[in-house]
Amino acid sequence: MHSQVVSSLGAGVGLRLQHLAAVIKDRPDASWFEIHPENYLANPYAAELLLEIARSYPISVHSVGVSVGSAGGIDRTHLARVKALIDRLDPIMVSGHLAWSTHEGDYLNDLLPLPYHRESLAIVADHINQVQDALGRPYHLENPSTYLGFADSTMTETAFLAAVVDKTGCRLLCDVSNVHVSAHNLGYDPYRYIDEFPGEAIGEMHLGGLEIEAEANGGEVIIDTHSRPIDGHAWDLYAYAVARFGARPTLIEWDNAIPELTTLLDEAAKADAVAASALKSGVRSARAG
Ligand SMILES: [Fe+2]
Numbered sequence: 197m198h199s200q201v202v203s204s205l206g207a208g209v210g211l212r213l214q215h216l217a218a219v220i221k222d223r224p225d226a227s228w229f230e231i232h233p234e235n236y237l238a239n240p241y242a243a244e245l246l247l248e249i250a251r252s253y254p255i256s257v258h259s260v261g262v263s264v265g266s267a268g269g270i271d272r273t274h275l276a277r278v279k280a281l282i283d284r285l286d287p288i289m290v291s292g293h294l295a296w297s298t299h300e301g302d303y304l305n306d307l308l309p310l311p312y313h314r315e316s317l318a319i320v321a322d323h324i325n326q327v328q329d330a331l332g333r334p335y336h337l338e339n340p341s342t343y344l345g346f347a348d349s350t351m352t353e354t355a356f357l358a359a360v361v362d363k364t365g366c367r368l369l370c371d372v373s374n375v376h377v378s379a380h381n382l383g384y385d386p387y388r389y390i391d392e393f394p395g396e397a398i399g400e401m402h403l404g405g406l407e408i409e410a411e412a413n414g415g416e417v418i419i420d421t422h423s424r425p426i427d428g429h430a431w432d433l434y435a436y437a438v439a440r441f442g443a444r445p446t447l448i449e450w451d452n453a454i455p456e457l458t459t460l461l462d463e464a465a466k467a468d469a470v471a472a473s474a475l476k477s478g479v480r481s482a483r484a485g
Contacts (some may be wrong), residue, residue, distance in 0.1 A: 205445040207467035209460040216245040228254035230447045233278045234261045256289040264323040265296035265310045275330055291336035291369045311346035312356040321363040336399050338369035341377040341420035354392040361397045371402035372437055373430040377418045386433050395441035404449035423452035435474035443471045
């Protein structure tokens with residue numbers, strides 16, 4: 197049932213705890229919402245509100261705790277708790293990052309990068325197979341925002357993602373803002389990255405705000421803070437990606453300094469407008485813009 201719904205979706209917004217009551221009361225004109233299951237697992241009251249919202253809006257589940265990049269293995273207890281919520285929500289999509297955030301049972305606050313080579317590919321593919329088997333649904337794997345590269349990587353990130361899709365049949369979540377952030381920080385061309393991205397596997401896109409910090413050496417590092425409106429460079433790259441791949445359900449991610457819901461919905465409307473214009477203009481004019 198949900199595959200037809202997904203193809204017609206426009207831009208959605210992240211649903212945060214402080215907006216739950218307002219969504220139930222005001223029924224805003226939102227296409228869909230994305231949630232982090234970890235916010236609801238220990239909060240039964242919030243989970244009940246979420247289930248009520250899920251009766252009226254499509255919901256996408258984006259886990260920040262299923263650590264498919266951890267060499268120590270998947271936390272099956274956590275995965276089972278996420279699955280229990282997913283089974284109640286029947287979401288349109290389930291996603292998570294190409295990263296690791298657990299080590300020997302400890303949860304770290306960051307989504308940490310991993311090197312891209314044959315050994316890490318085997319680990320990630322095995323973990324995604326486990327997650328997809330456990331959930332009984334395709335998993336959407338998201339490209340991370342990165343601040344450093346690994347000398348022992350033997351594959352590009354896009355080649356790694358394509359290989360994971362090949363081995364697992366998983367889908368991809370293309371976070372366009374993460375591409376902009378990583379390309380700036382690691383010094384590569386974000387448009388070339390989009391050109392090389394396995395676009396047919398994309399089930400969802402993300403856009404999130406960022407902040408620029410000065411470095412001691414006079415350079416600038418871009419931090420993926422999800423705390424501000426979408427950056428102009430990310431809008432341009434998004435238009436390019438949509439023109440190249442076609443429109444996909446796109447999420448406005450705003451997780452810190454969270455504004456009124458209307459501000460998020462305005463950003464989602466802008467994403468719909470940018471996507472419509474990109475589809476009309478095509479790849480060349482999107483890149484020129
Ligand atoms: Fe994202």
